[in-house]
Amino acid sequence: MRPSAPLLLTLLAASALHAAPDTSPPAPYGPTPSARQLKWHENPFYAFVHFGPNTFTNREWGFGDEDPQKFNPTAFDARQIVAATKAGGMNGLIFTAKHHDGLCLWPTKSTPHNITKTPFRSGKGDLVREFADACKAEGLRYGVYVSPWDRNHADFGGPGYVQAYHRQITELVSNYGPVFEMWFDGACGGDGYYGGKKGSRQISYNEYYGWKTIREIIRTRQPDCAIWGGQYDEAGRTHYADARWGGSEKGHVGETCWSTLSSDKSKRGERVGHHGVRDGDVWCGAEGDVSIRPGWFWHEHENSKVKTPAKLWQIYLQSVGRGANLILNLPPDKRGLLHENDVASLKAFGDFLRAAFANNLAKGASFSASNVRGGRRDCGPDRLVDADRWSAWYTDDAVTTPSVEITLTKPETFNLIQIGEDIRLGQRVEGVAVDIFENGDWREIAKAPCVGARRLLSFPAVTASKLRLRVTKSPVCPALSDFGVFLAPEPPEAEFAGKLRKQDRTGWKISTDHPGNNNAAKAIDGNPDTFWNTHANSGESGFPVSLTLDLGKARTLKGFTALPRQDGTAHGVVDRFRAETSEDGKTWTKAAEGEFSNIRANPVEQTVLFEAPVKARHLRITALHSLEKNHASFAEIGIVE
Numbered sequence: 240m241r242p243s244a245p246l247l248l249t250l251l252a253a254s255a256l257h258a259a260p261d262t263s264p265p266a267p268y269g270p271t272p273s274a275r276q277l278k279w280h281e282n283p284f285y286a287f288v289h290f291g292p293n294t295f296t297n298r299e300w301g302f303g304d305e306d307p308q309k310f311n312p313t314a315f316d317a318r319q320i321v322a323a324t325k326a327g328g329m330n331g332l333i334f335t336a337k338h339h340d341g342l343c344l345w346p347t348k349s350t351p352h353n354i355t356k357t358p359f360r361s362g363k364g365d366l367v368r369e370f371a372d373a374c375k376a377e378g379l380r381y382g383v384y385v386s387p388w389d390r391n392h393a394d395f396g397g398p399g400y401v402q403a404y405h406r407q408i409t410e411l412v413s414n415y416g417p418v419f420e421m422w423f424d425g426a427c428g429g430d431g432y433y434g435g436k437k438g439s440r441q442i443s444y445n446e447y448y449g450w451k452t453i454r455e456i457i458r459t460r461q462p463d464c465a466i467w468g469g470q471y472d473e474a475g476r477t478h479y480a481d482a483r484w485g486g487s488e489k490g491h492v493g494e495t496c497w498s499t500l501s502s503d504k505s506k507r508g509e510r511v512g513h514h515g516v517r518d519g520d521v522w523c524g525a526e527g528d529v530s531i532r533p534g535w536f537w538h539e540h541e542n543s544k545v546k547t548p549a550k551l552w553q554i555y556l557q558s559v560g561r562g563a564n565l566i567l568n569l570p571p572d573k574r575g576l577l578h579e580n581d582v583a584s585l586k587a588f589g590d591f592l593r594a595a596f597a598n599n600l601a602k603g604a605s606f607s608a609s610n611v612r613g614g615r616r617d618c619g620p621d622r623l624v625d626a627d628r629w630s631a632w633y634t635d636d637a638v639t640t641p642s643v644e645i646t647l648t649k650p651e652t653f654n655l656i657q658i659g660e661d662i663r664l665g666q667r668v669e670g671v672a673v674d675i676f677e678n679g680d681w682r683e684i685a686k687a688p689c690v691g692a693r694r695l696l697s698f699p700a701v702t703a704s705k706l707r708l709r710v711t712k713s714p715v716c717p718a719l720s721d722f723g724v725f726l727a728p729e730p731p732e733a734e735f736a737g738k739l740r741k742q743d744r745t746g747w748k749i750s751t752d753h754p755g756n757n758n759a760a761k762a763i764d765g766n767p768d769t770f771w772n773t774h775a776n777s778g779e780s781g782f783p784v785s786l787t788l789d790l791g792k793a794r795t796l797k798g799f800t801a802l803p804r805q806d807g808t809a810h811g812v813v814d815r816f817r818a819e820t821s822e823d824g825k826t827w828t829k830a831a832e833g834e835f836s837n838i839r840a841n842p843v844e845q846t847v848l849f850e851a852p853v854k855a856r857h858l859r860i861t862a863l864h865s866l867e868k869n870h871a872s873f874a875e876i877g878i879v880e
Contacts, residue, residue, distance in 0.1 A: 261635045262613040268665040268715045270499050270522040276481050279420070279465045280524060280662065280692040281628065282380065283559045285331030286324040287528065287568035288370070292340050293536040294573060297848055300836030301340025303390030304432035307356040310342065315359070315575025317366075317373035323577050324379065324569060327585035328592040331380035333422055333566065334370045336411060338384075341391030349406040352391050371415040382420035382464075383411050387448050388427055393434025396442055401449055408453055412460045421457055423468040425484070430834070445471045454479045467526065469512075471504050478502045482564070483523045486513030488841040490529030490565060491557035495688040498524040498562060498666050524692070527558030530568035531581055533843040537570040540846050540879070545580045548588040549730040555592075555695075562666075562691025587731045595727035599624065600651045608643040610634040612716070620645075623722035631661035631720035639716055642709040645724075652726055654700040656685060658708070659693045659721030666691050668719070670712035675703035686711070693721065700726070742877050746791030749876070753784045762786060762876045770804040772811050772872035779869040783817075785861040786876060793822060793856045798831070798848035798879035801860065803838055804872050811872035814838055815864040818847060820855035827859060839866050846879060 272280065292298075292305040294312075324332050337343045343353040345367040355362045367383065374381040385407055394400040412418055427444040430437075442448075450470035457464050465481040478500060485492040497515030500523045501507050507516060515525060531551075532541045546554075551567070558565040569585070572578050577585075606620035612633035620643040622630040634641045656673050660666060672686040673696060685696035706724065710717045744763055751759040753773045762771040773780035803812045814835050819827040830849045838845065858878065862871035 262615065265612070265633055265636065265664055265716050265718055267663075268667045269518075270520055271665050272498070272522045272524070272662055273481070275463050275465060276522055276524065277629075277663065278463065279482060279564065282330045282419075283564040283693070284555070285329045285333065285380065285382070285420075285564070285566055286327070287384070287530075287535075287566050288320060288332060288334045288571065289338070289530075289535045289568055290335060290366070290571045290575075291338050291344060291536070292342050293338065294571065297538055298836065299534055299536060300426075300834070301338060301342075301390065302430070302432055303339075303341050304435075304437075305340055305342065307342060307352070307354075308358060310354075311358040312571070312573060312575025315366075315369075315571070317369040318376065319576050320569065320571060321370070321373040321377045321379055323582045323585050325377050326582075326589045327567070327569075328589035329379070329567065331382060331419055332370065332374055333382035333384055333420060334367065335384040335386075336367050337386050337389075337407065339386050339388045339390050339424070339426055341386075341389040343407065345410070347407055347410055349403040349410070350392060367411065367415055375416065380419040381416065382418055382422065383415075384422040384424070385411060386424050386426065387444075388424070388429075390431030391433065395431070395433050396428070396440040396447075401447065404448065405452060405456060409456050409460070412457055412464065418461045418464045420465045420467055420482070421461075423466075423470070425469065426837075450479045478521050478523065480523060482526050483515075484512045485525045485527035485558065485563055486510055488528055488530070488837075490527040490554035490567075492525045492527050492561050492563040494561065496525055496561045496563055496691065497689065498522055498662070498691055525563035526566055527554070527563050528566045528568070529554055530570065530841075531584065532568075532570065533841075535568055535570065535837070535841070537572045537578070538846065539572075540848075542578055542580055545578075545584050547730075547732060548584060548591050549732050551584070551588045552591065552730040556697055559693065560695030560697070562689070562693060591728065591730050595655065596657075596723070596725060598725065600647060600653055600724040600726070601645055601722055603648050605646045606643055607646075608632060608634075609641045610638040623719060628659070629661050629663055629720050631664075631718045633718050634716045636716050639713045640710050641717065642707055645706045645708065645722070647704045647706075647724070650702055650704040651724070652700050652702045653724045654698055655723075655725040655727045656696040656698075657693060657721060657723035657725065658687075658690050658696070658719065660690045661718040661720040662692050664718045667715055668710055668713045668717050670710070672709045672711050674707040674709065675701055676705035676707070677701075677703060681707060690719070697727070748789040748791070750787050750789075751785065752787070753780055759786060762873045763788070765875070767802055767805050767874050770806075770872050770874040772804070772870060774811055774868070774870040774872070780871070781869055782865075782871065783861045783863050784871050785859050786873065787824075788858040788860075788876065788878070789824065790856050790858070790878070793854055794878070794880060796820060796830075796849065796853050796855055796858065796878055796880065798846060799858060799860065800844055800846050800875070800877040800879060801835070801873055802844045802875040802877075803835075803842045804874050805842065809839055809842075809866040810868045811870045812838060812842065812866045813862040813864070813871050813873065814866050815862075816847075817861040817863060818849075819859045819861070820853045821857040821859070822855055824857045827857075828853070844875070848879065
């Protein structure tokens with residue numbers, strides 16, 4: 240029986256609709272970045288500048304009792320620091336206007352503990368102004384860090400400090416021109432010298448600081464400013480930040496790294512900063528952070544430990560190369576200048592980056608895709624190499640694992656591939672691979688579990704004239720916007736930096752007062768992968784517990800070094816200590832006591848210098864507290880002579 244005319248028309252229309260090519264852009268998948276976040280992703284590499292009282296006191300976290308008169312960089316030159324930043328291939332700078340010690344490095348009206356109380360510029364200085372002006376002069380973007388935790392303010396923990404902190408933020412986003420990013424640390428209370436009195440105060444990071452008001456202050460005055468952090472409302476359900484921490488202070492993010500988070504903090508799993516949340520409902524890109532030195536502030540003993548260009552390239556690949564941004568810390572010295580070793584390494588790395596990405600060998604190539612959305616030329620694979628960073632090769636909705644063949648104008652040697660997604664439509668792809676055509680067949684040379692704003696694939700150099708880019712997994716049709724083929728030179732291996740110091744430990748002996756513990760020798764075996772710990776034989780041992788070094792003969796000690804365990808766990812990592820010296824092993828004199836600041840996020844070798852050199856044969860290090868669990872551990876203990 241023939242269908243009726245109306246039914247026939249309906250069937251024909253449905254058939255035509257089903258066969259019609261996709262001609263509109265793909266629908267977004269999941270969260271997408273705001274215009275502000277898109278701009279943030281476009282410029283992924285910039286500097287931190289940690290500078291302040293810690294520079295002059297040899298600390299990482301100031302206690303809050305530092306005399307402002309100690310801060311006096313007599314040769315400070317913001318232009319020197321900014322010029323070195325630019326030479327290093329960076330396009331922005333974030334200055335630490337206030338660290339945890341509480342000294343504001345601009346003439347704020349929120350607290351008397353500010354730069355006007357220092358000798359710098361005869362009390363009339365403004366480091367925020369000088370950095371902002373220097374960035375403008377050099378064409379770099381300017382950003383600012385202002386610590387929520389203040390170990391000096393008398394009202395910290397109460398409403399008075401919150402009002403003062405909001406005023407500080409208001410000043411910083413109102414008086415110094417455009418701010419591209421504002422950075423808030425996660426440190427949120429503990430020991431300090433609050434209002435001149437030693438004590439300890441704890442607060443709730445989400446509830447105390449008033450993040451909703453802070454966001455409104457920034458959005459009103461700096462609508463293009465990216466807000467960094469992990470701030471949630473009091474219920475832990477509304478996320479206020481544009482970007483997040485990458486999960487460590489080594490600079491890298493996860494091999495799989497999503498630019499999305501869940502607005503419900505209770506639904507987030509472990510290492511969320513490192514990997515993101517694949518099915519998250521808010522866009523919040525990752526930012527890796529690392530210092531060019533072991534510490535975040537300048538320390539003279541680290542002048543030989545500046546990261547090499549080769550090390551910086553490794554970090555770059557594991558952050559920018561995984562869709563994240565990278566912030567590299569550059570700490571000025573007591574002069575107020577970047578040290579010559581830092582400047583040299585930066586210049587060499589910047590030259591390397593410029594050479595690595597100077598020539599995209601895919602420009603001028605021919606492209607042949609397995610599918611193009613609606614057969615439209617303006618959705619084709621040529622858009623992978625056009626001048627528009629976000630124009631993209633789109634496929635039909637039903638095609639989720641397409642490929643494109645790239646034929647170069649001639650055989651080329653290359654070792655680096657760059658791929659990018661049109662993240663305006665969300666982060667879509669869950670697997671890509673690159674092949675070369677070799678000896679009559681395809682051979683895979685690189686792959687990745689996701690793409691995002693950019694993915695860098697580094698591999699041993701190959702030579703080919705034909706490549707293939709494959710999307711191996713995607714829940715929706717992909718939207719790839721960028722493809723580059725490069726031959727990167729070898730990054731310089733020059734030893735601007737040293738590793739864990741090697742000492743002649745002939746004649747050294749070590750013992751512990753922990754009963755039944757027999758692995759103290761691991762703390763002086765020269766192997767950072769082994770460690771002494773008081774948990775090994777008797778469970779949670781408690782504190783205090785000591786290690787005692789017998790150096791075999793009297794020496795002049797300037798201090799000691801301590802390396803925390805390097806296996807990625809914080810169990811037993813000592814964060815408070817006491818150091819004592821003795822000539823005979825019987826009569827002891829305290830040489831130092833304090834904290835290993837920031838050791839959870841940055842578990843590098845700690846150097847503690849005594850106020851004055853001490854002649855001693857014996858050194859006793861007493862662990863007073865650990866980050867986690869109720870026992871102590873050290874990977875290595877050394878001396879500074």
